Structures are given as C-alpha cells and as structure tokens.
Amino acid sequence: MKKLSGVLIFLFFCLPLSFVETQNNGVANDKAILHVGVILDLTSTVGNVTRACISIAYSNFYKIHPNQNTRVVIHMRDSKGDPVTATSAALDLIHNIGVKAIIGLDSSVGAEFVAYVGSKSHIPILSFSPTHSSISLTQAPYLIRVAQNDSSQVKAIAAIIQAYKLKELSIIHDDSRIGNALVPSLAVALSDVDAQVFNKTIIPSTANATIINNSLLELKSMKSKVFVVHMSPSLAASFFLNVHKQGMMSKGYVWIITTAIADVMSYMEPSVLRSMNGVIGVKAHVPETKSLKKFSIQFQKRFKQNDRKLYRPQPNINALRAYDVMFLMAMVANKVQPRFNDKNSLSPPANKKGNLGLFDNSVSTMGSKFLQAIQAAKFTGLSGEIQFIDGQLQSNTYRIINVLSKRDRTIGYWTPGAGLSKNLNIKTMQKDYSANDYDLGSVIWPGGSKVTPKAITLTVGVPYKTGFVEFMSANRDKNTNSWKVTGFSKDVFETVMFGLPYEYDYVPYEINGVSAGNYNKLTYSVYTKFDVVVGDVTIVANRSRYVEFSQPYSNSGVRMITLKTDKNLTSSLWWFLWPWSKDLWFITIAFFLTTGFSVWVFERGKNPEFQGPLSQQLGKYLSFSFSISVFAHKEKLESNYSRFIVSLWSFSVYILMGCFIANLTSMLTAKNLQTSTVTGSVGYQSGSFVSELLVDLGYHPSKLVQLSTIGEYANALKNGSVSAIYDEIPFIKVFLAHYCNEFTVAGPTYPAGGFGFVFPLDSPLVSYASHGVLEFAEGNKMKEFEEKWFGRESCYDNFQKNTTWSQQLHLYSFRSVFIIMGVASVSTLGLFFASDLVYKSAKENGGIFDMVRKKFVNDVADAENPPVRTRVLIDQMHEQESYLT
Numbered sequence: 001m002k003k004l005s006g007v008l009i010f011l012f013f014c015l016p017l018s019f020v021e022t023q024n025n026g027v028a029n030d031k032a033i034l035h036v037g038v039i040l041d042l043t044s045t046v047g048n049v050t051r052a053c054i055s056i057a058y059s060n061f062y063k064i065h066p067n068q069n070t071r072v073v074i075h076m077r078d079s080k081g082d083p084v085t086a087t088s089a090a091l092d093l094i095h096n097i098g099v100k101a102i103i104g105l106d107s108s109v110g111a112e113f114v115a116y117v118g119s120k121s122h123i124p125i126l127s128f129s130p131t132h133s134s135i136s137l138t139q140a141p142y143l144i145r146v147a148q149n150d151s152s153q154v155k156a157i158a159a160i161i162q163a164y165k166l167k168e169l170s171i172i173h174d175d176s177r178i179g180n181a182l183v184p185s186l187a188v189a190l191s192d193v194d195a196q197v198f199n200k201t202i203i204p205s206t207a208n209a210t211i212i213n214n215s216l217l218e219l220k221s222m223k224s225k226v227f228v229v230h231m232s233p234s235l236a237a238s239f240f241l242n243v244h245k246q247g248m249m250s251k252g253y254v255w256i257i258t259t260a261i262a263d264v265m266s267y268m269e270p271s272v273l274r275s276m277n278g279v280i281g282v283k284a285h286v287p288e289t290k291s292l293k294k295f296s297i298q299f300q301k302r303f304k305q306n307d308r309k310l311y312r313p314q315p316n317i318n319a320l321r322a323y324d325v326m327f328l329m330a331m332v333a334n335k336v337q338p339r340f341n342d343k344n345s346l347s348p349p350a351n352k353k354g355n356l357g358l359f360d361n362s363v364s365t366m367g368s369k370f371l372q373a374i375q376a377a378k379f380t381g382l383s384g385e386i387q388f389i390d391g392q393l394q395s396n397t398y399r400i401i402n403v404l405s406k407r408d409r410t411i412g413y414w415t416p417g418a419g420l421s422k423n424l425n426i427k428t429m430q431k432d433y434s435a436n437d438y439d440l441g442s443v444i445w446p447g448g449s450k451v452t453p454k455a456i457t458l459t460v461g462v463p464y465k466t467g468f469v470e471f472m473s474a475n476r477d478k479n480t481n482s483w484k485v486t487g488f489s490k491d492v493f494e495t496v497m498f499g500l501p502y503e504y505d506y507v508p509y510e511i512n513g514v515s516a517g518n519y520n521k522l523t524y525s526v527y528t529k530f531d532v533v534v535g536d537v538t539i540v541a542n543r544s545r546y547v548e549f550s551q552p553y554s555n556s557g558v559r560m561i562t563l564k565t566d567k568n569l570t571s572s573l574w575w576f577l578w579p580w581s582k583d584l585w586f587i588t589i590a591f592f593l594t595t596g597f598s599v600w601v602f603e604r605g606k607n608p609e610f611q612g613p614l615s616q617q618l619g620k621y622l623s624f625s626f627s628i629s630v631f632a633h634k635e636k637l638e639s640n641y642s643r644f645i646v647s648l649w650s651f652s653v654y655i656l657m658g659c660f661i662a663n664l665t666s667m668l669t670a671k672n673l674q675t676s677t678v679t680g681s682v683g684y685q686s687g688s689f690v691s692e693l694l695v696d697l698g699y700h701p702s703k704l705v706q707l708s709t710i711g712e713y714a715n716a717l718k719n720g721s722v723s724a725i726y727d728e729i730p731f732i733k734v735f736l737a738h739y740c741n742e743f744t745v746a747g748p749t750y751p752a753g754g755f756g757f758v759f760p761l762d763s764p765l766v767s768y769a770s771h772g773v774l775e776f777a778e779g780n781k782m783k784e785f786e787e788k789w790f791g792r793e794s795c796y797d798n799f800q801k802n803t804t805w806s807q808q809l810h811l812y813s814f815r816s817v818f819i820i821m822g823v824a825s826v827s828t829l830g831l832f833f834a835s836d837l838v839y840k841s842a843k844e845n846g847g848i849f850d851m852v853r854k855k856f857v858n859d860v861a862d863a864e865n866p867p868v869r870t871r872v873l874i875d876q877m878h879e880q881e882s883y884l885t
Helices: 001-011 045-064 083-097 108-121 152-163 177-192 209-220 232-244 270-274 290-306 315-336 340-346 367-376 488-496 521-522 582-603 614-630 640-669 690-696 710-718 729-736 765-778 781-790 797-801 811-846 847-863 868-885
Strands: 018-023 034-041 070-077 103-106 125-127 143-145 167-175 196-203 225-228 256-257 280-284 378-381 386-391 398-404 407-415 419-420 456-463 471-475 483-486 503-510 559-561 682-685 703-708 724-728 743-750
Touching: 001 471, 034 045, 034 083, 034 315, 034 582, 045 070, 045 290, 045 315, 070 083, 070 315, 083 103, 083 108, 103 315, 108 125, 108 143, 143 232, 152 177, 152 256, 152 280, 152 407, 167 177, 167 209, 177 196, 177 225, 196 209, 209 232, 232 270, 280 407, 315 367, 315 378, 315 503, 456 488, 456 521, 471 503, 471 797, 483 503, 488 765, 488 781, 559 710, 559 729, 582 640, 582 811, 640 811, 682 690, 682 710, 703 710, 710 724, 710 729, 724 729, 729 743, 729 781, 765 781
Parallel strands: 034 070, 034 103, 103 125, 125 143, 167 196, 167 225, 225 256, 256 280, 456 503, 682 703, 682 724
Antiparallel strands: 018 070, 280 398, 378 386, 398 407, 407 419, 471 483, 559 724, 559 743
C-alpha cells in the first residue's frame, strides 16, 4: 500500500493544480495564527454548501469570541471530485502552506491517501467521509472521521427489513470503496434477522443510462422486488430516474436507501425526488435545537442573497458537521495557545513556497498536542453531540424516512437500545429492543399503496392426485387454462405465512394430467422447480437430509384400517356385563347367595332381625346377600361366626368390584394396543413413504398394493383383495368419515413425522413458518379448518374413545379369592354345626348327668375332711351345671 501511495503521489505533481486561498480577514499582527486547510469538491452542490457553512461558522465564532489569542486562517482547495487532485492539494497545504490540520475530504479514496500523508507529517486529517475500510488507526493515527461509520446503520436497515418481514432481497451498490465497504456488514446484519440476500448488483460509478437500464432489466426479471441501494449521490440520481422510467417505482416494489443517499436528498433535483416517491431510507438524526433554527435562518439568507441556484431550505448533516468542525478548530487553536514568539513556526516555510517537497519528511512539532486536543473535545453542536472515540464520531440515532412529494417524511427512529420507535420520547420508547411495523408510522409505498407490497411471488409446488382431495386439490380451468388449487394444506399454509409480503403461484406437480412422480421426487423438486412445496408431504428422516421442513401441522403416525369384525361395545343391551366372563358372574352370584345364607343360619336363632315369617326371612336373606356387594348392609350381627364370614367376604368383594370397575373403564376409554394379524396383501396410498415402512415391517413387496382414492380403499377391503390398508392418521380420519360403520383401525401406531411444508436448506422462511405453525396449532383455526374439510365429527376420534380392546376377566383370574372364601365358609359352617350338636347332646343327657353329680356331691359331703382337689371338682361341676341350664 505504501509503494502504491508513493507512486500515485509522485504522479500527482505532474498535474496542474488550482488553489484558492482565504485571506487573513484582518487578523491583527499581535495574534498567533493557525493555518487550517480545507479540501472540498467545489464542482458539486454539497461542496459549495459545505464551504458556505464553514464560512458562516468562522464568522460566527469570532463574533462570539473576538478576543481569541490564536486565530485560524483557512486555506481552501478544490478537489473537483478527483482523489488525485485532493491528494496533491493536501501535499501543497502541508509542505508549502504549513497547515496544522486539514478538514473536508468527502471522498473516501481521497481521504485514504491524505490520511497516510497526514499521519506521516503528524497533521490531523478531519474527514467527512464515513467509510475508510482499508485504513486502521494504527496505519493512520492522525485520521479523524467526522461522520458515523457506515457500518453503524446496517442494524437500522435490518430492523426495517425485519419489521416488514421482507425475507428475500437484492443489494445494489456502486463499485467505489464507499459502495463496497458497506455490503459485508450489511449482509451479516440481514442474516441475523433471517433475511436472505440472493443477489448483489454492482453498478459502475461511471455508468451511463444504457448500463443502468441493462442492470434494471435484469433486476426486473427477478422474483424478489425488494432492493437496498447504496451508492454515491450523483449515481443515485441517475439510477432512480431510470428506475422510474422502467416502471419499477410502481406497486409491488420496495426500495430502501442508505445514508449515503438519504443524507444528501435535499440537494437533489426535484425531478429526482419525484422519481423516488415511496422510497424508505435511513438518515442521520439531527436534534431540533434553538441554535439550529437560528442557523437555518442565517443559512437561507446567505444563499438567497449570494447564490439562489444553490439555495436549499435546510443544510444536510455534512454541512452541519462542517460548521461544528470549524468551531472545533477555532476552539482547539486557542486552547493549544502557541506563544507569540513561536507564531512564525506556524506560518508556511518560506523556502518551500512553490516546491511541493515530495520527499520532505518534516514532522509538525505541535501535531501530537493538536491531535490530543481534538480527540479530547466534547461539545454539543448543530449536528448533535461532538465527541470522538477511537477516531470516530459517536452517534447512535437514525431517522427512518419515507420519500413523498419531493420531501422526506419521518416515520420513526432507530436507536441501539430500543430499536424502532415512532418518536424519541424515552418514556414512551420500549425498554426492550423492538423491530415491528407498528413501531413505525404509516408508509406510502411505491405506486401510492398504503399496504406493504407483496414484493415476492413464490412458486408453490403442490401434489397432483385424484384421491384425498380434501388435503390438496388441483383442477385446471378450461376457459382460462389456469390452475385452481384448494384444500386443507393450502389454507393452513396461507394462514401460517400471513403477514409476509409474498404472493403465491400454485403449480401442480404433473405432466400432461398425470403426476410427475412420487412424494420423494416432489419434495426434492424444491430445488429445481419450486420455491416451496405445500401439501400432504410427510416429514421423513431421509428427506430431511436434503430439504428443510417446517414444524408438522397434522397428527403423526401410521395405522392399519380393517373391516369391522364386531359391534361397538355400547351397542349391546348388556354391554355393562362385559368386563366379567359368564362363569365369573355365575360363581360371584353364587357366593353372594352362599354368604347370605351362612349369615342367616348364624343369626336366625339369636338375632330378631333375621326372625319372623318365612317371607320376611327370605327377603332379609336376599337383600343382605346383595347389599354386601356395595357395602350397604345395615343389619347388626350378633354371632361371631357372622362377623368373621362377612368381613372376609367384604374383602373379597372389594377386590372383585375394583377389578370390575377398572376393566369397564378400560373398555370404554383405552386405545387399541393389539396387533391384528394380516396374512394376505396389504394396501397403501400411491406415492406415499408407507410402502418403505411396510417393507421394513417385514411385508414382501409382492404383497403391497397401491391404492389412490377413498373408493378404492373401501372396495379393496370389501372384496378381499387386501386384508388391511396402512396409511397415516390424517388420511384414516378422512376415510373413516365416509365409512365409519364398516371399517375400523387396528394395531399399534407406527411413528411418523406428520405433514410439513418443504423449503430448500437454509431458507429464511423455515423459522417463520415453524413459528407460525406453532401459533396456528395453539389457536382455534385448526379446529375450524378440520370442520371445514373433514366434517364436524371425527369418526376416528369417536372410535378411539368408544372402542375397547381390553380382555374379559375370567373365574380363573380370581381362583385364589374364591378358594379362600369357600374354605373359610365351609369351615365356619362346620364349626357352627359341630358346637350346636354338642349343645343339644348335653341338653338331652342333662338328667343322668344331674343324678351322677348329686351322688358324687353327697358322697363327698359325707366325708369328714374332703380333700381340696375334691372341693375344686365340686365347684367346677356347679359351674358346668349352671352353663348347661
């Protein structure tokens, strides 16, 4: 780079230069003088307006501060828009005039060369050019940018793109350094908001109308009608005039301009501004202040009196910054305060006059001090806050404009913390970053539309099929020869994508009225024929390797359809008895009766509740027997035998009733978890991935039968040509809606991804579509669309609720309960009857026993001293006698 700059500088001296110096304006001899160079393109309106602002600033400063010890002397040079001339002028100002700073240089290329020269000589270079991509602070430490870096505006542009959901766009820029430097950072910022730059058009800086029109014709043929334009103001003027002539400033187009154009729009011709109606732009924000209003009056008066051709209602941001920089130079000059006897050292070297000194390596002795004073400066100027950090002017706010009727309307602002907002009132600005269209005011788009343009037409591929047309149906209109596409999938897609600026051209995947291939081929055609594929396309692993799917918008899974072999459970009169087998019902009832009989036997002799006429005893017996099943018996039991047998039977009933209720609930609610046995051929939908699944499940390819329509499904199952049909749950729902009473589902549910929309890999639309699907699934639209296309009541869902696949409970399952209960009942009855016999026998033999007892007692009583053991026996006999009586 150093060699290149050296060669160019050597060539500069061979070119004739024109200098225009500003006189000392009556500077007193006792004042120190600081020479400052100004290099501007005085062949342009911008340059002349900037010169006028510098002149006004110079005059205003010394009117306000007349007693400054150090006065600035301005040396003006005309670069004529040529970087070579600008560099030559800088060398002259440094070596021949002895300037201690140079301001201006709105050309990035000229500023780049001058920056190297200034850094070598320790001369601060204050440039109005925002972009110096190839210069770092280490390479040119004396370069100060009196402008925001171009890259700071890219997030504001990305926020606009995000707010209006403009997912695909083109970037148009010139081939200059300022044009090329912004593109990489802009592309990154757009990628961060999921926008895709699919085209970049470079227009030569010297392009004529023919070159511009050729580029516009190419852009006009592209699907995206969204363009971001970044180029020099002079080229932009010619560009937009031709854009208007080509009819590309009409409805459906979106044009966004950068600060390179927006900041100088006020200097453009009315015809150019008229051709830009509807354009959106990013513009540096200038806060409204009293000082600015006062200066604006002075500015307008200056041009009305001196040059009405250059008159503009307001100066642009560069002119305001030039005013502020002139103030800065005057303030810094006085702050550095060179001593009176050193003033000659600030004047141009006499021996260098007329000799540019190409190889003069002299260094300014006060350059470092002067640079530090500039970098430390901080004040509020007309353009806003003036403060330099890392050699760059810091400013974070941009104004979002909409061009209308030769002027720019403010529709909002962008700040790093709040993002987009309609105003800069801190209280009303959102705390979190926001980038939504409602954060901006209304926009008049190209063509006068107030609705965000559908700037892109997407070619949407849809399946061409004759069956299950509820999901997607494509029919050709014989009169217009156009396709009419309807269906559940289309409605979901357009709902999910609502709000995006897209129009859709639905194209069936067919050739001469026949499907062009299976769903795999349709999916992969997203790269060759379509921008997106919409329809009943299932998300499958091997497909997702080559394309991207949105989130599924349908039920997932594959099941089997078969003929109904039994009636619905609740259609039977005695359906509630189904949980138990007949033998279990019989034995359970028998045990109820047996237990009731046992209790009656135990209680009838002692319990009044079980006594009375025979009819009353029979009723009590039956009611007690069955009330135990619900634990509702209220009779008080007197016998310990009764209490034991009832407690044991209650526990058994608890087990039986619990299992009965559980099995009945399972029958009414459980899903089918059995696998039906299929021995013959099986069917599948033509073109579906299900054929691959069936092969994986072990079916031989020769046993697989392709079917297309709902009618073919029904006929194949009825005539036995297939034993079953495998298909995805959404298709099964549609089929059962037509044949609910004749067919049913069976077997397990095999996993599948569900239906999704197909996009190319890395498509910016995937994330938006997936988010839209999730919102759609959570709302009421899904139910509304299902009712519209599949009917209000889903037979499949009702089948899932009402069909049972649970097995009946048999006696064998409860054998241990009945064995224990039976043994306990028999044992208790046996013990009861045995003790009853003993009692009766003792009572019948009570007379003999009494005679023996009395004789024994008398014999013992006759004894003089009966032993103690004998007395105990006598007492026991008395107790036994009492018991028996």
